[in-house]
Amino acid sequence: MFALLLTPAYAPFAIAFAVMIGIGLIEAVGLGLGHLDLDGGMDGGVDHGGVLDWLGLGGELPILVWLTSLLGCFTLTGIAVQQVATAATGAPIAWGLASAAAAVAGALLNTLAANGLARIMPGFETTAIATDELLRRRGTVLEGTARRGAPTRAKVVDRHGQAHFVMVEPHDDAGTIAHGETALLVRREGKLFFAVADTNTLLQPF
Incomplete structure (x- = not known):
C-alpha cells in the first residue's frame, strides 16, 4: 500500500495523508491551534444552522480536528476510488478525476465523522471576547x-x-x-x- 501512495495516481492522497499526520502532531503537542473562535473568525453572516452544520462545523469542533478528519476522509475515499477503478479496469484512473470524486465523497463522509466527533469530544468554550x-x-x-x-x-x-x-x-x-x-x-x-x-x-x- 505504501508503494501505491508513491505513484502519480495516488499522489494527492499521499499528500493529504502527510498533511493530516502533520496537523495531528501539532494537536498532539498541545499547541491548541485548533481552538479557533469559529463564531468570530468564520461567521461572515453564514447561517450556522445551515452550511456550517452541513459541513460539520456547527458543533464548535476545533478547526484543526475538523480539518484532520476531512483530510482523513479524502485520503480513504481517494484510495477506495482508485482501488475500485483498478479492480474494474485493471488500472487506476487519472489523479485529477480521482481527486474530484474523493473530494465529494470525502466531504459527505466527513460530515458524519465531524458530527460524531463533536458529540464525543469535551465541550469547547472559547475565551475570545469582543x-x-x-x-x-x-x-x-x-x-x-x-x-x-x-x-x-x-x-x-x-x-x-x-x-x-x-x-x-x-x-x-x-x-x-x-x-x-x-x-x-x-x-x-x-x-x-x-x-x-x-x-x-x-x-x-x-
Whole structure:
C-alpha cells in the first residue's frame, strides 16, 4: 500500500495523508491551534444552522480536528476510488478525476465523522471576547498619567481572567487618571477607551 501512495495516481492522497499526520502532531503537542473562535473568525453572516452544520462545523469542533478528519476522509475515499477503478479496469484512473470524486465523497463522509466527533469530544468554550466587552470593567493605569489628548496604557482583566492592555483617556475634559489608579471604562472610540477614575465623586457611594 505504501508503494501505491508513491505513484502519480495516488499522489494527492499521499499528500493529504502527510498533511493530516502533520496537523495531528501539532494537536498532539498541545499547541491548541485548533481552538479557533469559529463564531468570530468564520461567521461572515453564514447561517450556522445551515452550511456550517452541513459541513460539520456547527458543533464548535476545533478547526484543526475538523480539518484532520476531512483530510482523513479524502485520503480513504481517494484510495477506495482508485482501488475500485483498478479492480474494474485493471488500472487506476487519472489523479485529477480521482481527486474530484474523493473530494465529494470525502466531504459527505466527513460530515458524519465531524458530527460524531463533536458529540464525543469535551465541550469547547472559547475565551475570545469582543472589544466592547471590556466596557464597564475597571482598568489600572500602568504608566504615566492619563489626560485628555494624552492617553496612557492600562491593564484590564476580562470575565475569563485574561489581561488586556489598552490605551485610556479620562472621560472628562479636565480629568486625570494617575499611575496605579483604577478607572471604569465607559466608552470607546476605535482602539481608545475613555474612563472615569474611581476617585471621581460620581463613583463614590452616597
